[in-house]
Amino acid sequence: xxxxxxxxxxxxQATRNERVLQAVHLATWRKVDAREQSFAALRHAGALREKxxxxxxxxLENLPAYLAQFVERATALGATVHFAPDGPAACRIITQLxxxxxxxxxxxxxxxTSEEVxxxxxxxxxxxxxxxxxxxEFIVQIDRDRPSHIITPIIHKDRREVADAxxxxxxxxxxxxxxxLTRIARGYLRDIFRRCDLGITGVNFAxxxxxxxxxxxxxxxxxxxxxxxxxxxxxxxxxKIIPRLADLPVFLKLLARSSTGQPMGVYTTLINGPRRPQxxxxxxxxxxxxxxxxxxxxxxxxxxxxxxxxRCGACLNACPAYRNVGGHAYGSVYPGPIGxxxxxxxxxxxxxxxARLSSLCGACRVACPVQIDIxxxxxxxxxxxxxxxxxxxxxxxxxxxxxxxHPWLYRLGQTVLRCVLRGAEDGWVRSGQGPLRNWTLVRxxxxxxxxxxxRMWEARLRDER
Amino acid sequence: xxxxxxxxxxARMDVxxxxxxxxxxxxxxxxxxxxxxxxxxxxxxxxPPQQTCCGQPAYNSGFHEHAAALLRRMPKAFxxxxxxxxxxxxxxxxxxxxxxxxxxxxADEVRRLAAKTWEFCxxxxxxLHVNIAACLKPREPVTFHYPCHARGIYEVTDLREWLxxxxxxxxxxxxxxxxxxxxxxxxxxxxxGRMLDDKLEMLAASGARLVICNxxxxxxxxxxxxxxxxxxxxxxxxxxxxxxxxxxxxxxA
Numbered sequence: 001x002x003x004x005x006x007x008x009x010x011x012x013q014a015t016r017n018e019r020v021l022q023a024v025h026l027a028t029w030r031k032v033d034a035r036e037q038s039f040a041a042l043r044h045a046g047a048l049r050e051k052x053x054x055x056x057x058x059x060l061e062n063l064p065a066y067l068a069q070f071v072e073r074a075t076a077l078g079a080t081v082h083f084a085p086d087g088p089a090a091c092r093i094i095t096q097l098x099x100x101x102x103x104x105x106x107x108x109x110x111x112x113t114s115e116e117v118x119x120x121x122x123x124x125x126x127x128x129x130x131x132x133x134x135x136x137e138f139i140v141q142i143d144r145d146r147p148s149h150i151i152t153p154i155i156h157k158d159r160r161e162v163a164d165a166x167x168x169x170x171x172x173x174x175x176x177x178x179x180x181l182t183r184i185a186r187g188y189l190r191d192i193f194r195r196c197d198l199g200i201t202g203v204n205f206a207x208x209x210x211x212x213x214x215x216x217x218x219x220x221x222x223x224x225x226x227x228x229x230x231x232x233x234x235x236x237x238x239x240k241i242i243p244r245l246a247d248l249p250v251f252l253k254l255l256a257r258s259s260t261g262q263p264m265g266v267y268t269t270l271i272n273g274p275r276r277p278q279x280x281x282x283x284x285x286x287x288x289x290x291x292x293x294x295x296x297x298x299x300x301x302x303x304x305x306x307x308x309x310x311r312c313g314a315c316l317n318a319c320p321a322y323r324n325v326g327g328h329a330y331g332s333v334y335p336g337p338i339g340x341x342x343x344x345x346x347x348x349x350x351x352x353x354x355a356r357l358s359s360l361c362g363a364c365r366v367a368c369p370v371q372i373d374i375x376x377x378x379x380x381x382x383x384x385x386x387x388x389x390x391x392x393x394x395x396x397x398x399x400x401x402x403x404x405x406h407p408w409l410y411r412l413g414q415t416v417l418r419c420v421l422r423g424a425e426d427g428w429v430r431s432g433q434g435p436l437r438n439w440t441l442v443r444x445x446x447x448x449x450x451x452x453x454x455r456m457w458e459a460r461l462r463d464e465r
Numbered sequence: 466x467x468x469x470x471x472x473x474x475x476a477r478m479d480v481x482x483x484x485x486x487x488x489x490x491x492x493x494x495x496x497x498x499x500x501x502x503x504x505x506x507x508x509x510x511x512x513p514p515q516q517t518c519c520g521q522p523a524y525n526s527g528f529h530e531h532a533a534a535l536l537r538r539m540p541k542a543f544x545x546x547x548x549x550x551x552x553x554x555x556x557x558x559x560x561x562x563x564x565x566x567x568x569x570x571x572a573d574e575v576r577r578l579a580a581k582t583w584e585f586c587x588x589x590x591x592x593l594h595v596n597i598a599a600c601l602k603p604r605e606p607v608t609f610h611y612p613c614h615a616r617g618i619y620e621v622t623d624l625r626e627w628l629x630x631x632x633x634x635x636x637x638x639x640x641x642x643x644x645x646x647x648x649x650x651x652x653x654x655x656x657x658g659r660m661l662d663d664k665l666e667m668l669a670a671s672g673a674r675l676v677i678c679n680x681x682x683x684x685x686x687x688x689x690x691x692x693x694x695x696x697x698x699x700x701x702x703x704x705x706x707x708x709x710x711x712x713x714x715x716x717x718a
Contacts, residue, residue: 008652008653011653011655011656012653012655012656015655015656015658015659016655021659025663320641320642320644320660320663321656321660323663324656324659324660324663325656355527356526356648356649356652356653357653357656358646358649359613359642359644359645359646359647359649359650359657359660360525360613360614360646360647360649361613361642361646362613362614362616363613363640363642366616366640379524379525379527381527382525382526382527383527383528383529384527385527386526386527386528386529389527393648394528397523397526397528397531398531400522400523400531401523401528401531401534401535403517404486404517404518404520404535405517405534405535405538407514407515407516407517410486410517410518414489414490417490428689428692430693435651436651438650438651438652438654439650439651439654439689441654441655441658442654442655442657442658442661442690442693443658443661443686443689443690443692443693444689444690444692444693445685445689446491446685446688446689446692448490448491449490449491449492449493449494451493452489452490452493453484453488453489453490453493453496453497454484454489454512454514456493456496456497457496457500457512461497461500461512462512464501464504465504
């Protein structure tokens with residue numbers, strides 16, 4: 001998925017895309033401000049995050065029991081629960097459902113899990129048309145693009161690009177007015193909603209105690225997706241379970257605040273089974289697909305903490321590295337700090353280098369509503385992949401260690417460094433060689449001091465006073 | 466007025482000074498300033514010559530065997546010292562937070578070292594009961610950089626408090642990373658450079674030209690970036706400002 005040289009190149013290229021980065025800067029800072037303001041207004045925010053983290057950890061420690069309970073309750077409500085060990089299995093289950101019932105037009109509410117398994121392509125391969133109904137995802141889809149953020153899929157696009165895509169693909173008059181663009185998309189989607197027969201959604205939380213699915217959206221498309229079509233398929237990772245309905249408010253209070261700074265999402269939908277005889281609307285069938293896809297293995301690993309993630313996207317917004325490359329450079333469905341932990345765990349060691357795409361500044365940890373220590377997880381992933389780093393780097397680090405283990409060599413090294421790094425008259429090195437080449441690509445290097453501290457100490461500082 | 470509150474048992478502490486490899490090599494003046502300030506407040510300062518690096522660069526980049534090999538040397542190097550004081554919060558954090566959990570070290574030994582290791586400013590405040598703000602003489606406007614790896618050692622609010630009486634012009638986004646990140650800076654130079662651009666933009670927007678930065682690695686990154694971009698920013702450690710204010714050191718031109 002992301003080979004080393006590819007990653008370095010993708011990142012370098014992404015840092016030159018001024019238009020995208022300007023859009024990402026604006027949007028991420030706006031969301032950081034909104035999140036900070038909404039948390040400042042929330043009483044006991046620290047205690048709430050603590051509680052959320054504790055609940056998530058507790059659930060994972062007892063996941064098999066909670067899963068069993070959820071399956072039992074959801075089934076009792078009339079839902080059919082499927083278990084998919086991996087992505088292809090999830091796609092098979094859902095395409096089979098569609099094929100068996102002759103379903104032809106699917107509407108989708110935003111779901112990262114469906115991106116993870118590549119569901120759209122699988123459905124389209126058997127002739128089911130899939131239409132994304134979240135506005136951002138809709139634009140990504142008609143523009144044949146990929147989402148670059150788990151909450152804000154078109155964070156990399158500016159108004160002009162959206163206007164171009166809509167005019168080109170929908171044949172509407174070109175406008176850059178967001179309200180007008182939304183109106184056009186809504187009109188287009190209304191017609192789709194009238195004709196669709198399959199609704200696909202992700203799930204934000206699944207309540208073990210009651211078998212309830214909770215869906216948080218902002219546009220109302222989620223409710224259309226679950227009420228119009230005759231079949232509703234909900235796809236979720238097995239880690240999305242929470243124990244009790246009473247736990248839900250803890251997460252609802254945190255999720256929207258962390259994502260967008262809203263006190264609460266606009267639409268919070270609780271789904272308890274398919275349509276009952278007395279219900280005026282709702283799907284005839286509800287299928288819940290529980291996806292493992294490596295999650296059980298992560299649960300057994302020392303990095304299990306990553307599964308407590310509620311996919312709020314706060315760490316992406318907070319991350320200065322994400323802000324300066326955008327989401328596509330990560331080459332993964334899940335970009336940003338949490339993505340750099342999740343991706344290598346889901347897709348294997350070929351993606352391990354993503355863990356290096358961070359300065360470990362910790363802004364993600366500060367932002368995380370469930371207190372995931374993302375920098376620590378990144379360091380652990382780096383450690384797992386250290387032996388597979390380029391041979392030159394490993395050799396340099398070995399030499400460096402040897403030097404640092406011997407104070408006389410270290411001292412000699414200081415002198416050598418001073419001789420090698422002559423720099424210009426003003427004492428600054430502008431173009432370094434070898435390992436320093438990448439340093440001086442973007443910044444100068446001061447020449448090492450004429451007299452190091454230890455020499456100064458020996459020469460005079462020790463005997464002062 | 467030097468803001469000093471002397472209590473009997475705090476007099477003449479034995480302090481081992483851990484200068485850190487970057488400060489030793491690139492910014493010896495910071496070490497000199499820190500030593501003079503510690504002495505001014507009554508410490509007997511030692512410099513164990515066996516010290517080199519705490520292993521942080523290797524730790525952060527996942528080479529934990531190398532990190533452990535270097536960290537193992539530290540308790541021995543500072544065995545005879547009552548306290549270990551360092552001008553770098555990130556090196557203090559390496560010893561105090563990451564060290565004891567590192568495989569390949571004697572956890573007890575490292576824990577004992579961690580317990581006696583202090584970052585310079587917090588040592589002045591919490592052990593020597595120095596009112597740092599009261600010691601600083603107001604001069605030109607200053608802004609500051611909060612080093613990310615100081616999290617858990619001191620917070621932005623602490624730094625603001627220490628700079629209290631100066632004409633402080635906080636940068637927008639006070640806790641924004643400078644983009645250094647150890648090997649990250651050379652693994653992804655273009656990205657590190659863009660993060661640096663953002664940081665320098667904030668510092669420049671503060672209106673001050675003197676930047677207080679208590680972390681040699683961040684200073685290396687930001688001063689190098691400012692120089693490359695022709696920005697008139699100067700970087701100083703709080704120890705240097707203290708030493709100058711207390712007239713233990715000449716101001717730098």
